[in-house]
Amino acid sequence: MGSHCRDEVSNKQIIFQDYVTGFPKETDMVSKTSTIRLNVPQGSNAVLVKNLYLSCDPYMRSRMKKSLVKSYVPSFTPGLPMAGYGVAKVLDSGFAALKEGDLVWGITGWEEYSLITEPETLFKINHADVPLSYYTGLLGMAGMTAYAGFYEVCCPKRGEFVFVSAASGAVGQLVGQFAKLMGCYVVGSAGSTEKVDLLKNKFGFDDAFNYKEEHDLNVVLKRYFPEGIDIYFENVGGTMLDAALLKMRLNGHIAVCGMISQYNLEKPDGIYHLANVITKRIHIKGFLVLDHYHLYPKFLESTLKYIKEGKIVYLEDIAEGLDSAPAALIGLFTGHNVGKQVVVVARE
Amino acid sequence: MGSHCRDEVSNKQIIFQDYVTGFPKETDMVSKTSTIRLNVPQGSNAVLVKNLYLSCDPYMRSRMKKSLVKSYVPSFTPGLPMAGYGVAKVLDSGFAALKEGDLVWGITGWEEYSLITEPETLFKINHADVPLSYYTGLLGMAGMTAYAGFYEVCCPKRGEFVFVSAASGAVGQLVGQFAKLMGCYVVGSAGSTEKVDLLKNKFGFDDAFNYKEEHDLNVVLKRYFPEGIDIYFENVGGTMLDAALLKMRLNGHIAVCGMISQYNLEKPDGIYHLANVITKRIHIKGFLVLDHYHLYPKFLESTLKYIKEGKIVYLEDIAEGLDSAPAALIGLFTGHNVGKQVVVVARE
Numbered sequence: 001m002g003s004h005c006r007d008e009v010s011n012k013q014i015i016f017q018d019y020v021t022g023f024p025k026e027t028d029m030v031s032k033t034s035t036i037r038l039n040v041p042q043g044s045n046a047v048l049v050k051n052l053y054l055s056c057d058p059y060m061r062s063r064m065k066k067s068l069v070k071s072y073v074p075s076f077t078p079g080l081p082m083a084g085y086g087v088a089k090v091l092d093s094g095f096a097a098l099k100e101g102d103l104v105w106g107i108t109g110w111e112e113y114s115l116i117t118e119p120e121t122l123f124k125i126n127h128a129d130v131p132l133s134y135y136t137g138l139l140g141m142a143g144m145t146a147y148a149g150f151y152e153v154c155c156p157k158r159g160e161f162v163f164v165s166a167a168s169g170a171v172g173q174l175v176g177q178f179a180k181l182m183g184c185y186v187v188g189s190a191g192s193t194e195k196v197d198l199l200k201n202k203f204g205f206d207d208a209f210n211y212k213e214e215h216d217l218n219v220v221l222k223r224y225f226p227e228g229i230d231i232y233f234e235n236v237g238g239t240m241l242d243a244a245l246l247k248m249r250l251n252g253h254i255a256v257c258g259m260i261s262q263y264n265l266e267k268p269d270g271i272y273h274l275a276n277v278i279t280k281r282i283h284i285k286g287f288l289v290l291d292h293y294h295l296y297p298k299f300l301e302s303t304l305k306y307i308k309e310g311k312i313v314y315l316e317d318i319a320e321g322l323d324s325a326p327a328a329l330i331g332l333f334t335g336h337n338v339g340k341q342v343v344v345v346a347r348e
Numbered sequence: 349m350g351s352h353c354r355d356e357v358s359n360k361q362i363i364f365q366d367y368v369t370g371f372p373k374e375t376d377m378v379s380k381t382s383t384i385r386l387n388v389p390q391g392s393n394a395v396l397v398k399n400l401y402l403s404c405d406p407y408m409r410s411r412m413k414k415s416l417v418k419s420y421v422p423s424f425t426p427g428l429p430m431a432g433y434g435v436a437k438v439l440d441s442g443f444a445a446l447k448e449g450d451l452v453w454g455i456t457g458w459e460e461y462s463l464i465t466e467p468e469t470l471f472k473i474n475h476a477d478v479p480l481s482y483y484t485g486l487l488g489m490a491g492m493t494a495y496a497g498f499y500e501v502c503c504p505k506r507g508e509f510v511f512v513s514a515a516s517g518a519v520g521q522l523v524g525q526f527a528k529l530m531g532c533y534v535v536g537s538a539g540s541t542e543k544v545d546l547l548k549n550k551f552g553f554d555d556a557f558n559y560k561e562e563h564d565l566n567v568v569l570k571r572y573f574p575e576g577i578d579i580y581f582e583n584v585g586g587t588m589l590d591a592a593l594l595k596m597r598l599n600g601h602i603a604v605c606g607m608i609s610q611y612n613l614e615k616p617d618g619i620y621h622l623a624n625v626i627t628k629r630i631h632i633k634g635f636l637v638l639d640h641y642h643l644y645p646k647f648l649e650s651t652l653k654y655i656k657e658g659k660i661v662y663l664e665d666i667a668e669g670l671d672s673a674p675a676a677l678i679g680l681f682t683g684h685n686v687g688k689q690v691v692v693v694a695r696e
Contacts, residue, residue, distance in 0.1 A: 072627055237623065256625050270618020275585065277604050277634030279420055284632035286625030 011036040013111035014325050016076040019066040023264045023333065028064065029082060029110075029326040036113045040094040047095050047119045049088035051108055052348070054322075055136035056329040056341040057170070060084055061263040072288060082110035082325070087125070087135045089348070095119035103128060105135035110325055112345060123296070127304055131316075137170045137340035138307075138314040139300060141289055145257060146174035147299045148292035153255040153285050154231045158183035161225055163244060166235035167208065168195040168315070170340035171257060175233045176205050177312050184231070187224045189240065191335040198338070202313060217243035231255070237262040238269035245273035248282050256286040264333055315339030359384040361459035362673050364424040367414040371612045371681065376412065377430060377458075377674040384461045388442040395443050395467045397436035399456055400696065402670075403484035404677045404689040405518070408432055409611040420636060430458035430673070435473070435483045437696070443467035451476060453483035458673055460693060471644070475652055479664075485518045485688035486655075486662040487648060489637055493605060494522035495647045496640035501603040501633050502579045506531035509573055511592060514583035515556065516543040516663070518688035519605060523581045524553050525660050532579070535572045537588065539683040546686070550661060565591035579603070585610040586617040593621035596630050604634040612681055663687030 015032050040046045059073070060082075067075045076082060086108040090098050098104065098119060106122035108114045116122065125135055137143060149171070150156060162179040166172045167188025176199065179186045188199045188208045199208035207224055214220040221229070221243050228249035234241060237259025244254070262268045276282060306312035317337040319328040325343045332341055363380050388394045407421070408430075415423045424430060434456040438446050446452065446467060454470035456462045464470065473483055485491060497519070498504060510527040514520045515536025524547065527534045536547045536556045547556035555572055562568040569577070569591050576597035582589055585607025592602065610616045624630060654660040665685040667676040673691045680689055 241622070256622075258626065259623050262623055268620045268623065270620055271622055272616045272618055274589070274604075274619055275607050275610055275616065277632060278606065278636065280634065281636060281639065282632075282634050284625060284630075286628065286630050288626065288629060291629065 007038045008035045009038060009113070010034075011111055011113050012322050013081040013109070014322060016064070016078055016080060016082050018078045019075070020061075020064040022266060024061065024064055024330055026326040026330055029329075031323055036111075036115070038113065039092045040115065043094070044117070045094045045096075045119060046115050046117045047090050047098050047104075047122070048092040049104065049108060049114050049116060050091055051086050051088045051110075051112060051114060051345045053087040053133045053136045054108070054110060054325060054343040054345060055085040055140065055142075055170075056325070056332055056337070056343065057084060057141065058258055058260045058263065058332055060329060061333070072290065082329075083107055084110065085136055085141050086345075087132050087140075088114065093119070098122065098124060103132065105140050110322065112322065127300075130304065130307060133316055133318070133342050133344070134307075134314065136342050137316065138174065138312075139303060142170035142340060143174055143303060144292065144296055144299055145289040146171045146178060147303070148289055148295060149233060149255045149257050149287055150175050150178045152292060152295070153287050154233065154253050155283075156182050156184060156231060160184045160230035161227060161249070162186045162231045162233065163221070163225065163229045164188045164205075164233045164235070165211075165240050166190070166258075166260060167199050167205065168203070168339060169235065169337070172233070172235055173199075173203050173315060173339065174312070176203050179231075180204050180206075181306070181311065189236075192338075195335075195338060198315065202315065211240065218246055221247045228252075233257060234259070236260050238271075242269075242271050242273050245271070245276045245282070248276060248280050250280050252280060252282050254282060254284045256284060260333065317341050319343045321345070355386045356383045357386060357461070358382075359459055359461050360670050361429040361457070362670060364412070364426055364428060364430050366426045367423070368409075368412040370614060372409065372412055372678055374674040374678055377677075379671055384459075384463070386461065387440045388463065391442070392465070393442045393444075393467060394463050394465045395438050395446050395452075395470070396440040397452065397456060397462050397464060398439055399434050399436045399458075399460060399462060399693045401435040401481045401484045402456070402458060402673060402691040402693060403433040403488065403490075403518075404673070404680055404685070404691065405432060405489065406606055406608045406611065406680055408677060409681070420638065430677075431455055432458065433484055433489050434693075435480050435488075436462065441467070446470065446472060451480065453488050458670065460670065475648070478652065478655055481664055481666070481690050481692070482655075482662065484690050485664065486522065486660075487651060490518035490688060491522055491651060492640065492644055492647055493637040494519045494526060495651070496637055496643060497581060497603045497605050497635055498523050498526045500640060500643070501635050502581065502601050503631075504530050504532060504579055508532045508578035509575060509597070510534045510579045510581065511569070511573065511577045512536045512553075512581045512583070513559075513588050514538070514606075514608060515547050515553065516551070516687060517583065517685070520581070520583055521547075521551050521663060521687065522660070524551050527579075528552050528554075529654070529659065537584075540686075543683075543686060546663065550663065559588065566594055569595045576600070581605060582607070584608050586619075590617075590619050590621050593619070593624045593630070596624060596628050598628050600628060600630050602630060602632045604632060608681065664690050667691045669693070
């Protein structure tokens, strides 16, 4: 065997099979084992990482369809590994700002080892005295999304009435806790009794309900918000958005973070109550975390402090092993996960 | 006859018959003649006015239905006269700021003479060197709506692509002219060839189209906005809004002024493309002119100047006589009016 093979190791990968329409299935991804050299090519500025934790996020659904127009994230390429946020350890680096042994988070491949050719997109982890997996969610993209969405887009004020949908998810559980820290009244919706209990007893929401047990969302929102909603942090879209529009208060804000109920539909649900935006002077603002990463240092500092003081807690749903990743991702769309969905590839 | 009757005169009125569902009809209103004393009651701060010009505005449709919840404007009362914006001459005043002979604009009755018991809501007209009817539209509520909606809600910048629906109407024709004055590229939609010609040749829009001749609004917006829309000034709602959502550019603004296509529907049209607000970070903001009247002096000064310089023109559709008012109002909902719909009750 030649010297070029000396550092080659086996590399299990989760391969994206083909573009998806409708509901994604586990078989849209397949496990395959190839090999990889554990060095970066001579003269390249790439980094070679060992992947530790991978993040499953709803936005990834948009990468599984064939984009007809330029999107903020490109489609996955059939035949190549899936990709997403993750936490990884640097094994070799051609990039000056990172060296062997450093821990990073950012976009990586769904595989054991990845050669990352845009290392400037990685965040170096300087605080490893919290669970490393937190950098897939709480201290990573989802946390930053909750922070930017709540503080920058919702324009919150003490005492306001805040509604969070998909409230026990990676983003929602944090939005609720940020809102409580600001002195808001917070109600969350989720899809099981267990999640409702968590919202009320672990995350400190003032109240919560299981939307799957309700047949009339207008009635339920009236029950939980007799005085109306000042802020709706929108993660689900569809009928929940339509019901919230009816209950919004004057000058209310709807921060549109996601619409997970709509991602697998061939035709989205119709929204019928938009005329409310006129009489109630409602602000609807869509946002992407990509526009807000300049706030990351400030977010990280305050959130680490909150974690250490016990003022913010975070729940993760840990799937063991790369082979569990396809099911973990699909589970997001049926609400199978309880808390932030993480996949452990390796613990160190 | 006693002295209390000495100043009583005949007063033709347009009476609101009963709450309306679906499309309003002329017969929802009826002409009736009663009598009125032309003095204000002793000790009252009311003013007694002779109505000159009345305004027909789409928002009045909302006053014709029975409000189940508190609205920003109350429902009309069956059996009492219709009411709306108008220009009037003061015949008698118990209100210190107004005296006999003053011209005013504000909310008045659909009748020859009105006793106005909230005279503080009236604006005194100090510039009568323009057509007085302008204070029902261009220099009144509609003009102020266009001004506040465009400058305060749309966040316009030179060179941006602006789309205005119902563009030849009371508000739209002005929004387009404001946008041109700011150096934007402006396209309007309207419902007839005549209106499209006006938009292009009288109001200076860069382009315009007749939506009634188009069977696919997505295709038509693509044609007129190959690079997308930065600002959509929304007057119509429904399918036009849905098509515009698809063509919005990154960080675009949708200022929701009205949704006239929806006001007479039992069930509004569904909107299916709201997920675009996330990826394109779209701002949707509903507004009511009521929140912006503090800008009226500034608006009036600049708009009077533009009128005198010939930089702003305004087209009115004048209906003669109080009896023509019901048909004029109904005509708004079929697009019968060409320009701002005014009813002349008396010219002085």
